[in-house]
Amino acid sequence: MEAKSKKPFSPKGGKKLTQKGKDSIGAKLGGKPGGKKPFKPYNNTERKGRPWKGGDGDKKQQKFAFSKAGNGPQKRKLPHFKGKNEEDGGEGPVAKRTKKGEFKPKSKELSKEDLKxxxxxxxxxxxxxxxxxxxxxxxxxxxxxxxxxxxxxxxxxxxxxxxxxxxxxxxxxxxxxxxxxxxxxxxxxxxxxxxxxxxxxxxxxxxxxxxxxxxxxxxxxxxxxxxxxxxxxxxxxxxxxxxxxxxxxxxxxxxxxxxxxxxxELYGNTFTICKDMALRRKELLEVLSPPLLEYLHDNAATMVTDKATSVTVSDILASACGDLQPAMTAVAQLANQELLPGGISGQLHMAEHPAGHLVLKWLIEQDMTLAEAGKEERFGRILVDTVGTDNLKSWIKVNRGAMVLCSLLNSCDKSVAAEVKTALESIKSELSSMSNNKGAEILLENLNK
CATH class of the missing domain: 1.25.10.10 (Leucine-rich Repeat Variant)
Incomplete structure (x- = not known):
């Protein structure tokens, strides 16, 4: 079977096909070969005169020029804004630069001689x-x-x-x-x-x-x-x-x-938020002292003869603020009677009581602490004035009473020690005859000093 030959394609109407576009040198395809485009120098005046291009009257945004010498774009020049004085037509005040040494020249001149x-x-x-x-x-x-x-x-x-x-x-x-x-x-x-x-x-x-x-x-x-x-x-x-x-x-x-x-200060904020310890103690004593002294005055007999509360008597009188004399007088009044060995109806004298005689000794020895603190009250003087020397002589009959008298002889109040010593000098012979009383022997040694 023979292959049929293809008919050449031809456009309708017998029109010739022409290629559209331009070649590499700018000539139209299918037309006359174009030559080189003649050189025409650039004229700025022609560009400025063209009405369709932006000129002096055009307000379109212009591109900024780049200099060939620089590596990049130059700094943009900011538009100049006229000040108030320039708008009015006048020149604004120019800031004057102060020179060194222009500040307070008069004060320096005045104090120069004084400084020298x-x-x-x-x-x-x-x-x-x-x-x-x-x-x-x-x-x-x-x-x-x-x-x-x-x-x-x-x-x-x-x-x-x-x-x-x-x-x-x-x-x-x-x-x-x-x-x-x-x-x-x-x-x-x-x-x-x-x-x-x-x-x-x-x-x-x-x-x-x-x-x-x-x-x-x-x-x-x-x-x-x-x-x-x-x-x-x-x-x-x-x-x-x-x-x-x-x-x-x-x-x-x-x-x-x-x-x-x-x-x-290194252990927290206790120092900054709390008062000083001495100040806190002083303020607490000022508040607590009056009721404590009043309670001791009203319940002296119970507190002195009880072993548990007898210790607090000397502490209250040593630390309390205010007038201590009423409470001291109430304690001394418990010993204002003649001492009989063994007591009366089973009730021992305060100087013979196991807790009472210790309270008397502590309070007499505590007079030194009160003197150092600047307080005027002295329990030794109050005890001698309340009990009297005649009743004090009867205390030598028991060992504990004799030890209380030894504390009075060693009192920091010299007048109390002298008065007690004078009263005991009259019974020195009686003290010498007490061979079975250890307290009487110690009392006799203190009298012979």
Whole structure:
């Protein structure tokens, strides 16, 4: 079977097919071959004159030019906004740059002479102070001369100690004065610096003054210096200079109570939210003392003869605030009767009672504590005035009564001891005949002193 030949394709109507488009050199396909496009120079004036392109009157956004010399785009120039004065047509005020030394020229001129005088006076004082300190270090300086030099140096620095403590050149003189001065001079130095101790501890040069006070001060001065640290320990431990002072005070100078005081801030906020222990105790005693003294006055017989509550009698009278005489008189009134060995109807005399005679001894010996606390009441005097010397003589019949009389002979009130001794001198022969009474023997030894 023979293959039929394909007929060539021809468009309808006999029209020739022409290719549309352009070749690589810009000539139309199927047309005349085009030549090179003639060069036409670029004219800016023609572009500006074209109405369809953006010119001077056009407000379209323009692109920013790039410079060939730079690596990237240049900074955009911000549009200039006219100020209020420029809009009005006037020129605005121009800020004048102040020159160095133009601030407060009058005050400097006025105080220039005063500053010069002060500098000269400080130099003169520092020179005198250094001379005094250097003379102290001489080999032929004996103790008398050293005291004289320290006294002269004290007169020179009095009133200027705070200023010297913070200065790098005069602080060494102050350290020398603290080291070789007397306790009174150190105490006076501390009194002048006590409000600035924390600042001195944080100072590069002043901390040495505080360390010298701790190093050469007596117990009272060391305790006073440490008391100024209270409430500032946490901040001082975080400071490079002050932490060394806390370390020296804690390790080398502080006793147990002072160490507890220094570390109490490190255990929480108890120190900041609670009152001081001494203040809390004082306030509590002021509230509790009146009802306690009233209860002791009304129930003295029950409390004195009971072994459990007899211990609290001396504690109440030792710590209570206010008038102690009514309660003391109520206790002494229980012993205001003649002592009969074995008691009356089975009821023992207070001086013979196992708990009662201890209460009498404790209260007599407690007069020393009351005197140190500044209280005027003395149980020994109240007991002698209430019971009387005649009834006191009958106490020698029992061992416990004789021991109470020994406490009266050793009372801190000399008038009480003398009065009791005079009353017992008349029965010394009776005491000598009591061979089976150990308390009478001890009482006789106290009478013979």
């Amino acid at each position: 005088k002060n500098r000269q006076q400080r130099k003169k004082d520092l020179k005198n102070n250094r001379q005094q300190a250097e003379r102290k270090d001489m080999k032929n300086c004996d103790s008398d001369l050293k005291k004289k030099l320290m006294k002269e140096l004290h007169d020179l620095i009095r009133g200027k100690i705070k200023q010297m403590a913070f200065a790098h050149d005069s602080v060494r003189v102050l350290q020398c004065f603290i080291q070789f001065g007397s306790h009174e001079q150190r105490q006076e130095t501390f009194e002048e610096l006590k409000d600035d101790v924390i600042g001195l501890c944080k100072s590069q040069y002043g901390r040495h003054v505080v360390k010298k006070l701790l190093m050469y001060g007596n117990k009272e001065l060391v305790a006073a210096v440490m008391q100024t640290f209270k409430g500032h320990v946490k901040s001082m431990l975080r400071h490079a200079a002050a932490s060394s002072i806390i370390e020296y005070a804690y390790n080398d100078k502080a006793v147990l109570a002072q160490r507890l005081m220094l570390t109490e």
